[in-house]
Structure formats: C-alpha cells, structure tokens
Amino acid sequence: MRRSAHSVGAVAVAFLLLQPPAVAAQGAADEDARQPRPALMAPRAASALLLDAVKAGERWVVAGQRGNILLSDDASAWQQVPVPVDATLTRLHFLDGQRGWAVGYDGTLLGTVDGGREWTLLQFDPQWARPYYDLHFFDADNGLLAGANGALLATTDGGRTWTANESETFEDQQNLYRLVALGDGSLLIAGERGFLARSKDRGASWQRLRSPYTGSFFGALPTGDKGVLIFGLRGNAFHSADIDLAEALDAEALQALRDAELDPDAASGGASPVSEVAGWRALDSAQVESLFDATVTADGRVVLVGMNGHVMQADLDSGRLTRLPVAPDNNMNAVVAAGDELIVVGTAGAQRIALP
Structure with a gap:
C-alpha cells in the first residue's frame, strides 16, 4: 500500500465531523473549509510539535503543526509570528x-522577505489535500518543490506560479521526502520505497539511481564535493563518497524493479530490504529507530536525530553509527548545529542539547 501520510514525526490529526441540518449550510461549510485560516497565536507554540528548524542569518526559525512559525535570536526564547494559514x-x-519559504500540507507555500517576521501565502490547495515535503531555491526566482505522490514542481518567479515536472522518473508516485543540492551542484531526491533520483541540470531532467534499500529515506546530507549520506526507516543509513559512482537505472532495470514491486510473491519472498549496490556503503548500527535529519557540527562530526531521543554520530570512514548519550527521549524531526550544542525540534517543541 502506498503511504501518503507524513512520516517525519508523530502528527496527531483530529477530524471534527459536523452534520449541518441543511444542504445549503453544508455547501457553505465546504466553501469555508477551502479558505485559508490564520494560525492561532498560542502561548505554548514553542513546545508543540515542530517539524523543521533553520538558521537564517543570525536568527533561528522553526515551523510545525497548525501553521506555527517561531523566531529566536538565541534558540532559547522563542516568539511566535503571525502566519496566514494553519496548515501543518x-x-x-x-x-x-x-x-525564505515554508511548505506544508494542503499544498501550502509561504514566502518571507524580512527574515520570517512576516509571511505571505503564495499557494494553498486544500482540494489537493496533500503535503509538500521539501523545497530548494537556486536564487530568488528559480526553485523546486517536492512532495506527496511524486509531486515535483518548478518556479521561475519566486514561487508565485509553478509548473509540474512530467518526467517518467516520478510516474510511480512515491512520496518525495528530501531534496538537497550536493557539493558538485547536482540535486538529489530521496523518498519512499528507496526512491533516489539525481539531476545535473537544476531539475530539468532526472535520472533514477539504484537504491541500496527498499524502505523509505527521510533525509539526505551532502558530504564533501560529491558525497551524500542518506538515511531513514528503521535507522538505515548509507553513504556515497562520490555520487558519480552510484549506479543509474536504465529503462530495462527500472521496468524490472517496477515488475518486482507489483509481484506479491516477490514482495513476500523474504529478501533483505538492504543490498550491496555500487557506489553506496551501509553504515553499521545496533539500533532500529528511524532517522529524520542530520547536521555537521563545528568540529566536523556528522550527527543524526530520530525517533525516541536517538541521536547518532556517524563515522563515515569506518562506516558506523554510534548512539550519543543525550537526555531527551522524545521524537526529533530536525537538527541544526550551534557550537557545541544541537538545536532540535520534534514532539517536545524546540530544545537545546549539549553534545557529549
């Protein structure tokens, strides 16, 4: 079964079912539901579910559930700012x-030109009702959006209008969870069911890569000039020191992969979801908690965060993941290095964690 629900963190969504007495009232309610509602200003927004964190100049910006966006100058005291939509x-x-920009559920795209103090709603499509998971801008005008069910769109006007990518690379409709620019300027998309694709022309064309894992990748971190670390479900992580060595899938190999996914006997045959693939090295680990984000600290350590308070340090030379002894046991969805500390966001909101 294809999974289109958000996989990064535990998002609890409650649906209130109303039964109005008249069809006219129902129609009005449906029309109201299609209109954006501003995010509520909440005293405890900094401790609510948050899904991403970035450093914008000297300011920290975090975002998450119910359209919450908060700013901080020190990553300790947070101030919620008005947002014109309450989508996650x-x-x-x-x-x-x-x-900057922010994306989310209901086809939401927001833009800011003042460091996050004010946000403009650039796109909102509750009828599509699915999320965008990541975005990348090359400059103020040209960028890409990646999201649910293989959605990949491009803009040339700063996000006001978008054109869908019709490449056959995305016709299998896997969720596209991460879109990153590598050190050589190429782009990598990582997603559901081991999906990996690379572009060398700023997203105009894509080439599917053979994956070392059939489960979902939730994150990707560029390393060096041509390297990348990919990671996700059940703590699986893989490193390519040179993405040029990663094997591309030709049309015949891609069709064979699709046939295998459609074959219930092959799907239940007990084969390992991890395999040796040219250009990728699996990182050994004793844990199976899913990993959602990664960062590089000031002293060069590669650190990953994920479910149930797992903070892992990756040794790319030896190919190992080692758990770090940190106190929080909540899910961590995103991480940014700050000196000898980590700024993490997750089910407990925004936190600072000292590195051992």
Missing part, C-alpha cells in the same frame, strides 16, 4: 537572512 508546515528554506 513541514520544511523551511532560506536563501539568506531575509528571503
């Missing part, structure tokens, strides 16, 4: 200290 926000992206 999944990802933030800033070009610099002023220009």
Whole structure:
C-alpha cells in the first residue's frame, strides 16, 4: 500500500465531523473549509510539535503543526509570528537572512522577505489535500518543490506560479521526502520505497539511481564535493563518497524493479530490504529507530536525530553509527548545529542539547 501520510514525526490529526441540518449550510461549510485560516497565536507554540528548524542569518526559525512559525535570536526564547494559514508546515528554506519559504500540507507555500517576521501565502490547495515535503531555491526566482505522490514542481518567479515536472522518473508516485543540492551542484531526491533520483541540470531532467534499500529515506546530507549520506526507516543509513559512482537505472532495470514491486510473491519472498549496490556503503548500527535529519557540527562530526531521543554520530570512514548519550527521549524531526550544542525540534517543541 502506498503511504501518503507524513512520516517525519508523530502528527496527531483530529477530524471534527459536523452534520449541518441543511444542504445549503453544508455547501457553505465546504466553501469555508477551502479558505485559508490564520494560525492561532498560542502561548505554548514553542513546545508543540515542530517539524523543521533553520538558521537564517543570525536568527533561528522553526515551523510545525497548525501553521506555527517561531523566531529566536538565541534558540532559547522563542516568539511566535503571525502566519496566514494553519496548515501543518513541514520544511523551511532560506536563501539568506531575509528571503525564505515554508511548505506544508494542503499544498501550502509561504514566502518571507524580512527574515520570517512576516509571511505571505503564495499557494494553498486544500482540494489537493496533500503535503509538500521539501523545497530548494537556486536564487530568488528559480526553485523546486517536492512532495506527496511524486509531486515535483518548478518556479521561475519566486514561487508565485509553478509548473509540474512530467518526467517518467516520478510516474510511480512515491512520496518525495528530501531534496538537497550536493557539493558538485547536482540535486538529489530521496523518498519512499528507496526512491533516489539525481539531476545535473537544476531539475530539468532526472535520472533514477539504484537504491541500496527498499524502505523509505527521510533525509539526505551532502558530504564533501560529491558525497551524500542518506538515511531513514528503521535507522538505515548509507553513504556515497562520490555520487558519480552510484549506479543509474536504465529503462530495462527500472521496468524490472517496477515488475518486482507489483509481484506479491516477490514482495513476500523474504529478501533483505538492504543490498550491496555500487557506489553506496551501509553504515553499521545496533539500533532500529528511524532517522529524520542530520547536521555537521563545528568540529566536523556528522550527527543524526530520530525517533525516541536517538541521536547518532556517524563515522563515515569506518562506516558506523554510534548512539550519543543525550537526555531527551522524545521524537526529533530536525537538527541544526550551534557550537557545541544541537538545536532540535520534534514532539517536545524546540530544545537545546549539549553534545557529549
């Protein structure tokens, strides 16, 4: 079964079913539901579910459930800012200290030009009713959106209008969870069911890569000039020191992969979801908690965060993941390094964690 629900963290959504007495009233309610509602200003927004965190210039910005966006100068005291929509926000992206965007559920896209103090609703599509999971802008005008069911869109006007990518690469409709620019300028998308694809022309065309894992990848972290670390479900993580060595799938190999996914006997045959694939090295680990985000600390350590308070340090040379002894046991959805500390967001809101 294809999974289109958000996988990064535990998002609890409650649906209130109303039964109005008249069809006219129902129609009005449906029309109201299609209109954006501003996020509520909540005293405890900093401790509510948050899904992403970034550093925009000298300011910290976090975002999450119910359209909450908060700012801080020290990552300790947080101030919620007005947001014109209450949809859950999944990802933030800033070009610099002023220009940034946020994406989320119901096809939501927000933009800011003042470092996150004020936000403009650029796109809202509750009839589509699915989320965007990530975005990347090359400059103030040109960018990409990646989301549920293989959605990949491009803009040339700063996000006001978008054109869907019709490439056959995305016709299998896997959720696209992470879109990152690598050190060589190419782009990598990682997603559901081991989906990996690379573009060398700023997203105009894509090439599917053979995956070392058939489960979902939730995150990707560029390493060096051509390297990337990918990670996700059940703590699986893989490193490519040179993405040029990763094997591409030709049309015949891609069709064979699709046939295997459609074959229930093959799906239940007991084969390992992890396999040796050219260009990728699996990182050994004793834990199976899913990993959602990663960062590089000031002293060069690669640190990953995930379910149930798991903070892992990756040794890319030896190919191992080691758990760090940190106190929080809540789910952590995103992480940014800050000196000898980590700024993490998750089910307990925004937290600072000292690195051992």
